[in-house]
Amino acid sequence: MTKKLISLALIALTAAPMTAGSAFAIPRLAQEAPPPHRPTDKAEAAPAAPAPETRGLAGPYLAARQAAIGNDYATAANYFLQAMAQDDTDPFLQDSALVALISAGEMERAGALAVTMSDQGRATELARLMQRSELARAERWQDLVNAIDNSPAPQGDDPEQGAPGGNMLLDKMVRAWALLGAGNARQALSAFEELGKVRGARPMVNYHLALAKAKVGDFEGAEQLLADPNTGAHILGVIARAQILSQLERNQDAVAMLEGTPGFEEEPQLVSMRDRLEKGETLPFDSVRTPADGIAQVYLTFASVLATNEEPDPLALIHARLAGYLSPNLGEARLLTAQLLQGFGQYDLAENEFEALRELGEMRPMAELARIDALTRADRLPDAEKAALSLTAAYPDLAQGWIALGDLLRQQDKFSPAVPAYDKALALIGPDAGEARWFPLYARGIALERSGQFPKAEADFREALKLRPDSAQVLNYLGYSLVDRSEKLDEALELIQRAVDLRPDDGYILDSLAWAYYRLGRYDEAVAPMERAVSAMSGDPLVNDHMGDIYWMVGRHREAEIQWHRALSLEPTPETETDRIRAKLDRGLDAVLADEKAKSGK
Structure with missing residues (x-):
């Protein structure tokens, strides 16, 4: 796959443009899997109980705090509002409710x-930010200018230093757009140019200055600014620049710029623009239809900056929401909001934003992949599968779409149908893509093994290991598969030991190591790693079952029975496993093994 350089949001407060996914990397579905014959852990948190009726102030407040800690924004908002019904003068309650809403x-x-x-008289910074958004929606531009001019300096800014911090910078950029809306174009452009002197802010400010210039008809000035990669090397900048070049009757330059953009083929909107330009159509400049659109992009800019941290600032979601509120057709705001909600575990809310993107006619591959992941995490696997099928139908040459489909089929134990999905992905990636082939090879290997095609699965695992020799999950999966089949046991033990060296505390891998010792008849050596595996994965029925078998073989029969009882209490699957454990409890492991040997004729 071509490395994407188009940001899903805007540039940060630095000179370097953001790269794709820098606001949020799109997680790949189910990159890791437990060893074979062990079902994927599908245990989900129990459904939340209905919200309890509460009385007084303390109950709703505590319920609101608990919901807020879990990022359950809608529930938190309702409880904060209930608390405010008991005390509508507490600024903390009010601001907390505002954040949640x-x-x-x-x-x-x-x-x-x-x-x-x-x-x-209790307006907080967030309340003022919300009110300014309402003024912009109502196009009350002079009132917005006055509101900013008459507000106290935002916290964290030191006016005496002459260099505004993030909050003041945001205010001043909003004010510049409001001046443009009020008919003061010269003042607006001067305000942006002055803000460009703030250290570290020039690329971001110049992007907005370019939009403002284009809005007032200075397309040449706008083009000069956006031609700088530090200013316009993100998807919104590329779109704006293509429109501006077309307005300057430079369609061919716009086509060349679009086609030279990394990831161009994966962005339907850019492809559509290219096609229209090649037909000789003059594109309208509609990146900013009104100053409210410009302010929305200011909010989106700050949301993107706040989202680039390893742990995204919750304010990133606030700014992304405000951007979408001011400019409902701004797909980038919808996408960033969805990604942030996904990161905070609010998958159903994220799905609302992805659906809004689809209604805008923006079925963008990267957005759809994120949507599929959100549906999967929300345990809506059939819906996720439908979305993946739609994506592969719309973009049959997108390898990531086929990988996502294969992952979804595999997670639903549809192993045989998953294989052709991975086949298609690997064919699209090509035989010489190197590291890009690793994951689909590993995933196809799992699907092949679970569908009874072990020779082909083994070939995939070994090819994946050539690409990534230190992949603990592949080492473990292949090693366990060989152990479970009683094939190449010495090599299997070596593979699993390498995996343990890489991940010494991984319960699945420790279980594999212990089971390899068991298969080799080295029962005493199997005890310690299996006990560590049980400690790490006490709720896994198979691990407890294995522990029982090993205890039995070293003469600790009473402890073996305890482990088998525990395994039964954890409801192992399939039914044959349950029957086998009961047989061991009734007659002992030796008798069960003897019966199995007699039936197999070995």
Whole structure:
């Protein structure tokens, strides 16, 4: 796959453009898997109980705090509002409710609360930010300018230093767009140019200055700014620049720019623009239809910056929500909001945003892959499978789409149908792609092994190991497969030991090591790693069953029976495993093994 350099959001407060997924990397589905014959852990948290009825202030407040800790924004908002019904003068409760409402996307309720806070003289920074968004939506530009001019300096900014911090920078950029809306174009452009002097802010500010220039008809000035990769090397910048070049009657330059953009073929909107340009169509400049769109992109810029941290700042979601509220057709805001919600574990809310993207006609491959992952994490596997099928139908040459489909089929134990999906992905990736082939080879190997095609699976695992010799999961899976089949046991033990060296605390791998010793008849050596595996995975029925077998073989029969009872209590699958454990409890492992040997004729 071509390395994508198009950011899913905007550039940060540095000179370097963001790369694809820098706001949030799209997780690949089920990269790791337990060894064969052990079902994927599908245990999910128990469904949340209905919200309890509460009385007074303490109950709703504590319930709200608990919901907020779990990022359950809608529930938190409702409980905070219940608490406010008991005390509507507490600024902490009000601000907490406002955070939850915006995070949940309940913008109208958030706007009403912000007005209430202002009327009571208790407006916080967030309440003021919400009110300014409402003024922009209403196109009350001069009122917005006045609101910013009359507000106290944002916390964390030191006006005496002459260099605004992040909050003041945001205010001043919003103010510049509001000036443009109020008809003061010269002042607006001057304001952006002055902000460009702030250390580290020039690329971001110049992007907005370019949009403002284009909005007032200065396409040449806008093109000069966006031609700088530090300013325009992100998807919104590429779109704006293509429109500007077309307005300058430079369609061929726009086509060359688009086709030279990394990841171009994976962005339907860019491909569509190229096709229209090649037909001689003059593209309208509609990246910013109104100053509200410009302000939305300011919020999106700051959301992107806040989302680049290893642990995204919760304020990133606030700014992304505000961007989508001001400009509902801004697909990048919807996408970033969805990715952030996904990162915070709010998969159903994320799905709402992905669905909004689809309604906008933006079935973008990277967005769809993220949507599929969100559906999967929300345990909506049939819906995720349908989405993956739609993606592969719309983009049959997208290898990642076929990998996602294969992963979904595999997670639903549809191992045979998963194999052709991985076949297609590997064919698209090509035989000389190196590291890019590793995961689909490993995943196809799992699907082949679980569908009874071990020779082919073994070939895939060995090819994957050539690409990544220190892959603990492949070493373990292949080693365990060989152990389970009683084939090449010495090599299997070596493979698993290498995996243990790489991941000494992994319960699955420790179980594999112990079981390899068991198969080799080295029962005493099997005890220690299996005890460590049980300690790490006490809720796994197979690990407890294995522990029982090993205890039996070293003469610890009572402890073996305890482990088998525990394995039964954990509801092992399939039914044959349950019957075998009961047989061991009734007659002992020796008798069970003797019966199995007699039946097999070995």
